[in-house]
Amino acid sequence: MIKRLTILGVGLIGGSWARALKEAGAVGEVVGWGRDAARLSQAQSLGVIDRAEQDLAQAVTGAELVVLATPISVMAGLFERLAALPLDDLVVTDVGSVKAEVVRMARAGLGARFSRFVPGHPVAGDEKTGAAAARADLFQGHRVVLTPAAETDAAALALVRRLWETAGAEVVEMDAAHHDRLLAATSHLPHVLAFALVDCLAGGEGGEEILRYAAGGFRDLTRIASSDPVMWRDICLANREALLAALGEFESHLQRVKDMIEAGQGEALGELFGRAKAARDRFCTKR
Amino acid sequence: MIKRLTILGVGLIGGSWARALKEAGAVGEVVGWGRDAARLSQAQSLGVIDRAEQDLAQAVTGAELVVLATPISVMAGLFERLAALPLDDLVVTDVGSVKAEVVRMARAGLGARFSRFVPGHPVAGDEKTGAAAARADLFQGHRVVLTPAAETDAAALALVRRLWETAGAEVVEMDAAHHDRLLAATSHLPHVLAFALVDCLAGGEGGEEILRYAAGGFRDLTRIASSDPVMWRDICLANREALLAALGEFESHLQRVKDMIEAGQGEALGELFGRAKAARDRFCTKR
Numbered sequence: 054m055i056k057r058l059t060i061l062g063v064g065l066i067g068g069s070w071a072r073a074l075k076e077a078g079a080v081g082e083v084v085g086w087g088r089d090a091a092r093l094s095q096a097q098s099l100g101v102i103d104r105a106e107q108d109l110a111q112a113v114t115g116a117e118l119v120v121l122a123t124p125i126s127v128m129a130g131l132f133e134r135l136a137a138l139p140l141d142d143l144v145v146t147d148v149g150s151v152k153a154e155v156v157r158m159a160r161a162g163l164g165a166r167f168s169r170f171v172p173g174h175p176v177a178g179d180e181k182t183g184a185a186a187a188r189a190d191l192f193q194g195h196r197v198v199l200t201p202a203a204e205t206d207a208a209a210l211a212l213v214r215r216l217w218e219t220a221g222a223e224v225v226e227m228d229a230a231h232h233d234r235l236l237a238a239t240s241h242l243p244h245v246l247a248f249a250l251v252d253c254l255a256g257g258e259g260g261e262e263i264l265r266y267a268a269g270g271f272r273d274l275t276r277i278a279s280s281d282p283v284m285w286r287d288i289c290l291a292n293r294e295a296l297l298a299a300l301g302e303f304e305s306h307l308q309r310v311k312d313m314i315e316a317g318q319g320e321a322l323g324e325l326f327g328r329a330k331a332a333r334d335r336f337c338t339k340r
Numbered sequence: 341m342i343k344r345l346t347i348l349g350v351g352l353i354g355g356s357w358a359r360a361l362k363e364a365g366a367v368g369e370v371v372g373w374g375r376d377a378a379r380l381s382q383a384q385s386l387g388v389i390d391r392a393e394q395d396l397a398q399a400v401t402g403a404e405l406v407v408l409a410t411p412i413s414v415m416a417g418l419f420e421r422l423a424a425l426p427l428d429d430l431v432v433t434d435v436g437s438v439k440a441e442v443v444r445m446a447r448a449g450l451g452a453r454f455s456r457f458v459p460g461h462p463v464a465g466d467e468k469t470g471a472a473a474a475r476a477d478l479f480q481g482h483r484v485v486l487t488p489a490a491e492t493d494a495a496a497l498a499l500v501r502r503l504w505e506t507a508g509a510e511v512v513e514m515d516a517a518h519h520d521r522l523l524a525a526t527s528h529l530p531h532v533l534a535f536a537l538v539d540c541l542a543g544g545e546g547g548e549e550i551l552r553y554a555a556g557g558f559r560d561l562t563r564i565a566s567s568d569p570v571m572w573r574d575i576c577l578a579n580r581e582a583l584l585a586a587l588g589e590f591e592s593h594l595q596r597v598k599d600m601i602e603a604g605q606g607e608a609l610g611e612l613f614g615r616a617k618a619a620r621d622r623f624c625t626k627r
Binding site: 126176196235236238239240242243244245246247248249250251252253254255256257259260262263264266267270271272273274275276277278279280281282283285286287289290293296297300302303304306307310311314315317319322323325326327328329330332333334335336 | 413483522523525527530531532533534535536537538540541542543544546547549550551553554557558559560561563565566567568569570572574576577580583584587589590591593597598601602604609612613614616617619621622
């Protein structure tokens with residue numbers, strides 16, 4: 054049980070963690086900080102946070118844990134401002150989808166306090182965003198990846214792990230660079246493909262007719278193109294290197310498929326489709 | 341009301357149409373023909389067909405309508421075999437996802453009987469396949485595209501239209517080439533991307549770990565990679581030209597996104613993602 058948790062950027066992820074911890078009786082007061090007063094007061098009236106603060110010092114004073122749940126581009130400035138406050142034993146964590154770049158920003162911004170920072174990424178989400186979509190069971194059965202650095206304080210790490218486990222998540226630790234390569238493939242690449250596909254189809258000639266004829270498959274395939282554009286812009290830029298590598302691999306794979314279609318190689322094409330179906334079906338039954 | 345309907349290739353689409361027509365009292369007997377005796381007898385015991393036949397002549401004798409619901413690569417041979425049977429007023433239709441190539445095969449195979457062929461494509465489906473997945477409401481609220489040729493008999497066209505409307509579908513007529521360009525964009529391209537993505541991720545180094553960490557977004561994005569590989573191989577080859585054009589457009593679009601990420605052009609990237617989200621959200625509320 055911690056007395057006070059402060060969320061910087063009260064959206065789906067921070068809000069859902071807060072709801073889960075409240076429901077479990079694992080936190081006393083939840084304070085929300087953000088730049089948009091209307092959103093903060095909505096989060097408060099929904100019961101996602103107990104108190105709204107627009108002043109960072111007031112928001113974090115007395116908190117045992119501060120969670121950065123903002124877009125990644127905002128985090129560097131927040132680490133610097135947190136380092137300037139008299140916070141003693143405060144533990145800081147984040148929920149960013151990219152870890153190496155966030156660790157780099159935290160090391161630069163937090164200075165001596167870097168050892169109390171626990172880099173984290175809950176591998177869960179929804180294309181719905183905002184505190185209104187927050188729900189206590191969002192992390193049930195999902196993985197949370199923590200990527201502690203060599204300097205990371207063991208007690209701080211244990212606190213963050215325990216609070217994620219309280220929310221029903223399975224906590225896994227790995228190297229930040231490994232996390233970024235893994236997520237570039239499983240999440241960042243698919244998002245880029247979905248955004249690019251929708252923009253390609255809707256923006257071209259006859260875009261309206263195309264969207265009208267799109268069937269259920271297209272609907273599912275592009276669901277993630279309804280995700281928050283700012284968040285995803287930041288993720289793509291923060292994980293640029295691993296994402297470009299994944300994109301390059303996908304492009305050469307797609308080129309091979311294109312060559313098979315062009316050359317009318319039915320057997321090779323059917324084999325590739327069959328292999329993909331088998332992998333997809335196997336992955337689905339595993340979950 | 342027609343007395344007898346014969347389905348060549350009893351799977352999800354043909355089976356669902358049969359169920360819908362039966363439920364509406366619009367058909368007397370449904371006969372199923374196929375090469376796999378076990379599958380046919382399963383369709384019969386599920387009540388999807390009334391009678392199973394492995395002999396084509398016996399299957400179609402006395403039928404008012406024959407539906408080709410096989411993979412496209414099998415259709416050319418079936419048109420030729422149907423042309424050789426003494427069938428008088430029989431109307432023939434198909435449910436293939438590509439129309440120009442099927443029309444070409446029908447014209448070549450059916451000869452003088454080509455005027456009684458009505459090319460059709462129900463724009464509905466599911467990654468589940470087979471007669472066991474057939475359901476009477478599959479086409480409710482979905483579009484069925486008919487692409488009659490200049491020679492197509494008006495009464496044959498009217499019959500097929502009425503039977504699709506009886507199944508709850510909205511029937512639209514358009515040019516076969518236009519249909520193929522439209523479907524290349526909305527359906528064939530997305531399927532190729534999903535198959536290529538799953539095969540790329542699962543087949544590379546660390547594929548098992550990647551599938552383990554894939555979150556809900558990946559699951560949705562790749563649902564259509566669980567579709568029937570043979571059917572999709574045939575579709576890709578039959579609609580080669582339009583599909584390659586759509587693939588080419590997508591590739592150059594993806595290249596632009598890649599360039600933005602590489603150059604760190606956050607503003608342009610955010611705009612593109614925002615545009616895609618707006619189009620996706622608009623498309624979703626429309627349905």
